[in-house]
Amino acid sequence: MQHHKKIYWPNVMAPKAAVYPHIRKVHNDTVQDDYYWMIDYFKKGEKAQEVIDYLERENSYTNLMLEDTTDLQEDLFHELKSRIKEKDESVPYYKNGYYYYSRTEEGKQYFKFCRKKGTLDAEEQVLLDVDQLAQGHAYYTAKGFSVSPDNRLLAFSVDTVSRREYTIYVKDLETGAIFPDQIRNTEGAAIWGNDNLTLFYTAKNPITLLSEKIMRHTLGSDTASDVAVYEEKDNTNYITVGKSKNGKYIFINSEGTLSSEIWLLNADFPQSAFRVFQPRIHDVLYSVVVLEDRFLILTNDGAINFRIMQCPLDRTERIYWQMFIDHRADVLISDIEEFKDFLAIAERKNGLTQLAIYNLNTHQQHYLNFGELAYTVYPAINAEYNSQKLRYGYTSLVTPNSVYEYDMAEQRKVLLKQQEVLGGYDQTAYITERVFATARDGVQVPISIVYKQGTKRDGTAPLLQYAYGSYGASMDPTFSSNRLSLLDRGFIYALSHIRGGEEMGRQWYEAGKMMHKMNTFHDFVDCGQYLIDQHYCAPEHLYAQGGSAGGLLMGVVANIAPEQYHGIIAQVPFVDVVNTMLDDTIPLTTNEYDEWGNPNEEEPYFYMKSYSPYENIEPKEYPNLLVTTGLHDSQVQYFEPAKWVAKLRATKIGDAVLLLKADMDYGHGGASGRFDYLKEIALEYAFLLKLEGIIPNYANEQ
Numbered sequence: 001m002q003h004h005k006k007i008y009w010p011n012v013m014a015p016k017a018a019v020y021p022h023i024r025k026v027h028n029d030t031v032q033d034d035y036y037w038m039i040d041y042f043k044k045g046e047k048a049q050e051v052i053d054y055l056e057r058e059n060s061y062t063n064l065m066l067e068d069t070t071d072l073q074e075d076l077f078h079e080l081k082s083r084i085k086e087k088d089e090s091v092p093y094y095k096n097g098y099y100y101y102s103r104t105e106e107g108k109q110y111f112k113f114c115r116k117k118g119t120l121d122a123e124e125q126v127l128l129d130v131d132q133l134a135q136g137h138a139y140y141t142a143k144g145f146s147v148s149p150d151n152r153l154l155a156f157s158v159d160t161v162s163r164r165e166y167t168i169y170v171k172d173l174e175t176g177a178i179f180p181d182q183i184r185n186t187e188g189a190a191i192w193g194n195d196n197l198t199l200f201y202t203a204k205n206p207i208t209l210l211s212e213k214i215m216r217h218t219l220g221s222d223t224a225s226d227v228a229v230y231e232e233k234d235n236t237n238y239i240t241v242g243k244s245k246n247g248k249y250i251f252i253n254s255e256g257t258l259s260s261e262i263w264l265l266n267a268d269f270p271q272s273a274f275r276v277f278q279p280r281i282h283d284v285l286y287s288v289v290v291l292e293d294r295f296l297i298l299t300n301d302g303a304i305n306f307r308i309m310q311c312p313l314d315r316t317e318r319i320y321w322q323m324f325i326d327h328r329a330d331v332l333i334s335d336i337e338e339f340k341d342f343l344a345i346a347e348r349k350n351g352l353t354q355l356a357i358y359n360l361n362t363h364q365q366h367y368l369n370f371g372e373l374a375y376t377v378y379p380a381i382n383a384e385y386n387s388q389k390l391r392y393g394y395t396s397l398v399t400p401n402s403v404y405e406y407d408m409a410e411q412r413k414v415l416l417k418q419q420e421v422l423g424g425y426d427q428t429a430y431i432t433e434r435v436f437a438t439a440r441d442g443v444q445v446p447i448s449i450v451y452k453q454g455t456k457r458d459g460t461a462p463l464l465q466y467a468y469g470s471y472g473a474s475m476d477p478t479f480s481s482n483r484l485s486l487l488d489r490g491f492i493y494a495l496s497h498i499r500g501g502e503e504m505g506r507q508w509y510e511a512g513k514m515m516h517k518m519n520t521f522h523d524f525v526d527c528g529q530y531l532i533d534q535h536y537c538a539p540e541h542l543y544a545q546g547g548s549a550g551g552l553l554m555g556v557v558a559n560i561a562p563e564q565y566h567g568i569i570a571q572v573p574f575v576d577v578v579n580t581m582l583d584d585t586i587p588l589t590t591n592e593y594d595e596w597g598n599p600n601e602e603e604p605y606f607y608m609k610s611y612s613p614y615e616n617i618e619p620k621e622y623p624n625l626l627v628t629t630g631l632h633d634s635q636v637q638y639f640e641p642a643k644w645v646a647k648l649r650a651t652k653i654g655d656a657v658l659l660l661k662a663d664m665d666y667g668h669g670g671a672s673g674r675f676d677y678l679k680e681i682a683l684e685y686a687f688l689l690k691l692e693g694i695i696p697n698y699a700n701e702q
Helices: 036-043 048-065 067-082 506-510 518-533 549-560 577-582 590-596 602-611 639-651 677-692
Strands: 022-026 029-033 093-095 098-104 112-117 125-129 141-147 153-159 166-172 183-192 198-204 211-218 227-231 238-243 249-255 260-266 275-278 286-290 294-299 307-312 322-325 331-338 342-349 352-359 365-367 376-379 389-395 402-407 412-418 430-438 444-452 463-466 492-496 542-547 567-571 624-630 658-663
Touching: 022 036, 022 577, 029 602, 036 048, 036 639, 048 067, 048 639, 048 658, 067 677, 125 141, 125 153, 141 166, 141 183, 153 183, 166 198, 183 211, 183 238, 198 238, 211 238, 227 249, 249 286, 260 286, 286 331, 294 331, 307 331, 342 376, 342 389, 352 376, 352 389, 430 518, 444 518, 463 518, 492 518, 518 542, 518 549, 542 549, 542 677, 549 567, 567 677, 577 590, 577 602, 624 639, 624 677, 639 658, 658 677
Parallel strands: 463 492, 463 542, 542 567, 567 624, 624 658
Antiparallel strands: 022 029, 093 098, 098 112, 112 125, 141 153, 153 166, 166 183, 183 198, 198 211, 211 227, 238 249, 249 260, 260 275, 286 294, 294 307, 307 322, 331 342, 342 352, 352 365, 376 389, 389 402, 402 412, 430 444, 444 492
């Protein structure tokens, strides 16, 4: 390996986007937007083709600028792929008399969904061969596998565009025939009534893509005559339909950021009407699980970090709720996994996940112990209600993904499977740390760190800082075989658990949303400064990465602390906050008001405008930037990153490179095959390695 101090960039003219001024006037605030026209491909406007031409020019420019990393990208792709066990299968789980699992084969991008009757020695039945179904499709996702109670029929859903609009199909598992019933434009999941004839599903609005109705379909009938059994009137709520683990109830769940409501139905009588469990209350979230003789309710009612209540099966309103497990200020209860005699309760304490086992007969509780500083544990697939064995997943920055089975009565655990990292992986060759950075307002922000033994802690090592920080989504320390390609080349990886996530409890999320959103951005910058102060790295070796709402974070960081970072990767970034939140025809907008605020109101409008990356670009030096997007992205539309890049190009000064990579085939999650997405990771790693001057001899011999 050679370290090149001088990084060579080809002398190529960057694309310049056309300017068509558009005036936005809101709350007596007039803003000129020169690149508003880029929405036209999405809106099917007259400049749609010009948008495509512009994105293709940007792609050509990116390819030229990174041309000397072509071989490196190819090598990285093969290196990443070589660690993945191509022929593999998931840990089988038991449900209703069968063991279910999926398996992958050498060289195949997708998988086969299979089962065996009664015992793992039984003959395999391939229920769905996704490798075969995906042939001829650039993108293919199959999900929502749901087997009827009599084990004869399989409902599944397919998306071939990558906009998360699924068509539901039903397959006869005895004959192999697919029923003519094709239910289009759904969220994907299909839930069976106990009559083996009735299906419930979530229908989407074809324009906004919001989930609006829960529909009932009778197998063999015309889908046009499907009945709406529930319609959501509040467009800030998401709705889903599911089934209790004991198979007795079908639940409709309507949930926003601030309140929720559940409707239920006896699954034996799927044609009857749903009844409300407890009408929604402002600022109260609740979810329910059913036991033999009662419901348990997980709720934040009078308990910011949630508590567990209980009520009789026939009296479910809040006045009948009684305490089961009380609220604790330092513990967030995040989930309940119910069994006939036990509960497994997922919690968070001090920013770490933990599992409590509660015996419903003795009322005794104990915790599982894991023995690592920073790790992640979560309940895995536990489909069988009458079981005393809990499946859970375990991972850390150095421990590959593992599935354990824990006998809750005997209190014994057994490792069923650990992700195999091909080519040999020695866990002891890597060091993981957990440190706390002090944010500017005095709050302690946890950081999980991993690096290879022998990496110098003198400021010379390159460091990649990652975070998300929105929607209460916690970024827990997990293993990534891909990350080894950076660690083995001397990178340190630091995961910042910033406010806006829920790592430190519900209040951690509350302190990083709406009118407190700046805390999210300041926490990230302050974590970066801490890593510099502690000599993990120096600004010329510090890199940042984030995606979607984490891409918004990247955009803000580029504006408020450009001198602190040498390079930034912004994946599908949500960078045009004000314009998107003002346009309720864009998918997801109205669901997001509780997260960012509603800019139709004056105070949230000006607060959003104060941080929105697109609105705050200035003529100054920016870090080197790689921005990725997907033309068919339904979560963050392609025009946000495209406009942002165009405006940055026209405004910024200095020599830092600015690259946009627009994927013309995919959406928000990237490619659907299990190897294709590695090409994007290879591109991102090549960008970082080039900036660091860590490139093999076959490049840069200029």
